[in-house]
Amino acid sequence: MRIDILTLFPEMFAGPFSESILKRAAEKGLLEIHFHQIRDYTHDKHHVVDDTPYGGGAGMVMKPEPVVEAIESVKRLSDAESRTILLSPSGKLFSQGIAAELALKSRLILIAGHYEGFDERVRSYIDDEISIGDYVLSGGELPAMVIVDAVARLIPGVLGCGESHVEESHSQGLLEYPHYTRPPEFRGTPVPAILLSGNHAEIAKWRRKESLKRTSERRPDMLAGVALSKADRKTLAELNSEPEA
Numbered sequence: 001m002r003i004d005i006l007t008l009f010p011e012m013f014a015g016p017f018s019e020s021i022l023k024r025a026a027e028k029g030l031l032e033i034h035f036h037q038i039r040d041y042t043h044d045k046h047h048v049v050d051d052t053p054y055g056g057g058a059g060m061v062m063k064p065e066p067v068v069e070a071i072e073s074v075k076r077l078s079d080a081e082s083r084t085i086l087l088s089p090s091g092k093l094f095s096q097g098i099a100a101e102l103a104l105k106s107r108l109i110l111i112a113g114h115y116e117g118f119d120e121r122v123r124s125y126i127d128d129e130i131s132i133g134d135y136v137l138s139g140g141e142l143p144a145m146v147i148v149d150a151v152a153r154l155i156p157g158v159l160g161c162g163e164s165h166v167e168e169s170h171s172q173g174l175l176e177y178p179h180y181t182r183p184p185e186f187r188g189t190p191v192p193a194i195l196l197s198g199n200h201a202e203i204a205k206w207r208r209k210e211s212l213k214r215t216s217e218r219r220p221d222m223l224a225g226v227a228l229s230k231a232d233r234k235t236l237a238e239l240n241s242e243p244e245a
């Protein structure tokens with residue numbers, strides 16, 4: 001996969017992208033990431049990328065010309081079909097499902113903005129607008145890093161053999177079950193005996209029940225999107241009938 005990131009602050013990506021799985025993915029040739037300075041697509045002496053909003057109001061707006069010229073120029077760098085994505089709080093909410101969709105693309109072009117937002121006419125030149133959550137950040141760079149990380153780990157071969165994205169939270173539609181490792185007892189708290197039993201069928205049942213319990217307690221909104229078995233419904237009914245601890 002090729003990812004091109006259009007940004008006013010390419011140097012922001014040096015740290016996070018020089019370590020961890022992104023470095024390994026690049027070394028394995030599974031992912032190539034290129035950065036483009038939006039200011040390089042201005043033609044005035046001061047490389048202006050923003051201007052005051054028509055209609056008045058505080059703050060500045062990203063001018064359309066530099067961004068659109070950058071998109072068109074970057075698109076020409078590769079024949080691969082690309083998905084052009086604008087990062088903004090007004091976008092559709094990013095999710096593991098969207099990450100999985102994007103991981104199937106051969107090319108992504110991510111646009112990280114600043115100031116109060118993009119000139120609306122930029123939106124005629126993009127395919128998607130994605131938000132990583134309902135909070136306002138200072139720019140689109142961190143959201144771009146979040147999306148690249150979530151997508152890269154889903155590209156086959158990127159995760160090492162010791163890592164897996166299969167059973168994770170949000171990929172089964174539920175929150176993750178509790179994890180334990182050595183020691184068998186930590187400051188008086190033992191590991192649940194079931195996990196030491198070696199009975200993998202029972203362990204799987206326990207884990208599913210714990211995922212349902214945790215999801216029901218912390219993110220009941222997620223349950224609507226999960227295919228629940230008869231056993232799941234029984235578990236949820238029992239959880240709902242249990243007196244509060």
Ligand SMILES: Nc1nonc1C(=O)NCc1ccc(Cl)cc1
Nearest residue numbers: 088113114117131132136137143
């Ligand atoms: N939440 C979010 N999810 O994606 N992006 C955000 C976010 O706050 N971006 C800030 C921002 C600010 C200005 C411009 Cl022009 C674009 C994006």
